[in-house]
């Protein structure tokens with residue numbers, strides 16, 4: 644028996660149930676791990692509420708964690724008991740132990756802690772692909788990053804700045820503004836109080852942005868389109884405030900021949916080669932000091948409901964972990 648947080652019916656944070664579950668031995672190509680830290684993500688909220696459909700009920704929430712290998716199944720040669728590992732994978736993360744395909748694991752370098760590993764595999768890899776693959780951020784680009792003080796936000800602002808971009812962030816409070824400024828933002832906009840489109844126009848002296856990274860969704864749309872220069876890229880990668888409503892394709896024309904994409908991590912780390920490329924680049928950025936990993940909250944796994952309340956009520960900054 645191991646402990647896990649399961650969802651038996653979708654709903655509010657109260658549906659997160661801490662209980663005993665059975666974890667079997669690893670099968671062919673699988674590894675059983677003991678998890679030392681689990682990453683908290685907004686996607687966990689989407690699955691819990693039913694905005695994103697889980698394959699079935701009940702399900703164990705969570706998609707990223709780090710821990711140590713306890714046992715390997717037949718055919719696994721590249722991992723051994725005691726190895727320190729981390730992953731981004733299907734639901735099943737909110738647990739003390741789990742069985743997972745070996746090809747979804749990466750080894751943690753000595754200098755990366757379990758806590759860091761647990762928040763880098765979903766959030767960090769997402770920032771990696773957004774800034775290097777979806778749009779290649781380079782010296783002199785002007786980028787707008789919404790929810791700049793969030794888990795994705797603080798990593799994205801730091802890394803975009805390190806790549807030479809001019810970074811504009813939006814945040815929900817003054818305290819978050821200070822944090823975003825200390826983590827790579829050149830300018831911060833309080834988007835609940837200020838008109839962020841007008842502020843972006845002022846800050847950029849009318850030149851607008853090369854790319855907008857929007858994980859907020861409903862409330863920042865269509866303003867995000869108005870922050871882009873002609874032929875700029877709208878990257879809609881999340882729905883913290885609700886999904887972007889359907890809109891006529893002609894809007895992209897009206898706003899200056901824009902490009903738009905709705906990417907997801909799976910499609911950027913679908914192969915082993917892509918996963919290792921992303922993880923190697925990410926870990927190197929942390930080890931070289933280019934990227935500081937702000938883990939600002941820790942909860943016991945059994946308190947996952949409290950963690951969800953805080954995340955949804957915008958009370959968290961940076962990354963948060965659950966401790967099994």
Ligand SMILES: NC(=O)c1ccc[n+]([C@@H]2O[C@H](COP(=O)([O-])OP(=O)(O)OC[C@H]3O[C@@H](n4cnc5c(N)ncnc54)[C@H](OP(=O)(O)O)[C@@H]3O)[C@@H](O)[C@H]2O)c1
Pocket residue numbers: 683684685686765766769790791792793794795796813814815816819858859862880881882883884885906907908909954955956957958959960961
């Ligand atoms: N597509 C992908 O591959 C991918 C992968 C990972 C994450 N994501 C997305 O990235 C986004 C950020 O994820 P995260 O886990 O790092 O979360 P987070 O940014 O730490 O938390 C969400 C933040 O969104 C802002 N927000 C704006 N309106 C909100 C509302 N109505 N309710 C709640 N929050 C609101 C809040 O910041 P302020 O108070 O500053 O407004 C809040 O702190 C999410 O949309 C997530 O789904 C996408």
